[in-house]
Amino acid sequence: MVNLWFSERWSEDTKFSIRVKKHLYSEDTGFQKIDFYESTEYGRFFTLDGYIMLTEKDEFIYHEMITHVPMSVNPDIKNVLIIGAGDGGTLRELSRYKTIENIDMVEIDKRVVELCKEYIPSVASKFDDSRLKLYFEDGVKFVKEVKNTYDLIIVDSTDPIHVGEGLFTKDFYTDCYKILADNGILVNQHESPFYEEFSVEMKKAHDKLKDIFPITTVYQIHQPTYASGHWMLGFASKTLDPVKDQKEMEWENLKLTTKYYNPKIHKGAFALPNYVLEMLNK
């Protein structure tokens, strides 16, 4: 057995390590450093600037929860904007909804899409969806300039450093608000409450969204390969409540097969521990 380990710092004093069978590929794309690895436990996984973006073993959790939650709050969602998400996982889940008519996807780094198609085709599997318009642009600039009205915006970004930074600003959220329909929903990658490095960003993102959207909340997932395994997604909207407005039966009738998401865990995910509530309400 090869004794080669990939390690990620979850905090100054915490490391998470995966035994690697092979380091498949490495490239500096100009935007970020991207690396692909092969492992026994997790299948293939890739990192941006040294941080795990996804592993084949647990990516279904994040991708199901970032898409099926908003889709079952408003099954009439027809026009969707995805920011980031170059690996294609969010697109893969969205493309299962026949009712969606248009998906604009804005990824700043073309190489992420190209390389994920090559190295992780199980995730980057729906780039041929005829409803997709793919833009290789800065998401911040895109939402400022686009003339369109979306029912749903999904911000599936890296952490708020380097390329991801602009996607955590008040300006960006304000622009998102403007291009959302009256019953529009914004869902975003929302960091984590456990390690301070991440909880600081979780709080900041929530505070900014609260100032802009009438309804803002956060929901949690068990994502074992992200720091602490306790990861958050943000749900912000103009009118729809993620739990009260959940269309449980309508979603069930779609007969989608899911490995993590179901209508009960949809509700359950919005029930937060006291220490997280305190951070968010402060």
Next chain:
Amino acid sequence: MVNLWFSERWSEDTKFSIRVKKHLYSEDTGFQKIDFYESTEYGRFFTLDGYIMLTEKDEFIYHEMITHVPMSVNPDIKNVLIIGAGDGGTLRELSRYKTIENIDMVEIDKRVVELCKEYIPSVASKFDDSRLKLYFEDGVKFVKEVKNTYDLIIVDSTDPIHVGEGLFTKDFYTDCYKILADNGILVNQHESPFYEEFSVEMKKAHDKLKDIFPITTVYQIHQPTYASGHWMLGFASKTLDPVKDQKEMEWENLKLTTKYYNPKIHKGAFALPNYVLEMLNK
């Protein structure tokens, strides 16, 4: 900064590591090897046979969820049996309920209690509770022989290896059933669904309990320092349903301050991902 790391294998190919300021103490108790460490991120933590039992940073999650869930399903619980739990965390939380009249606690390894009192007094803080009767015995033998009827049994054990093994057998669960009142509840440490090493044991424990108790289910917690961060507790009972019979208002009226538990996350914790449901129902 000291570059000394404690590492725990979460699977053959996964390591979780904590930077340690000082290795405080180590002893072979005859039952197991116990080690105490000091760290910046997690405060003090201790291991049994190399596995983290608790850290000061996140022990509140496990201890609150293993006690407040059953206590709010049946606020009339008066007679409690704790098996294992030598660190005192479960006792600390239970001792907050004035309505409890008697707590029998059976810990096989006296040294765990003695050393936790010395090294982690923030957790081992309630061994002076006058309602406590502490037995240093084998829990398996205790439940077979005791003449008593309990309203609640909490099995707060290590993994089903070495000393903990007997606490995961059908015989043990059957004996627990016999000494439980008609509305009795059994809550137990129930392993984890994500890594196969643990999920195998989760499934086995659930299958055994299903054969004995009319109501058996599993609930989940976000426990960052246990393998995958996705940890399970088992809830088995003769008549009470953990969600339908939850006494939300009665618990609220107790005005207990908690850092993780609240009535909403009580319900939410029983909403399980599909892949976990499939494992449990198979």
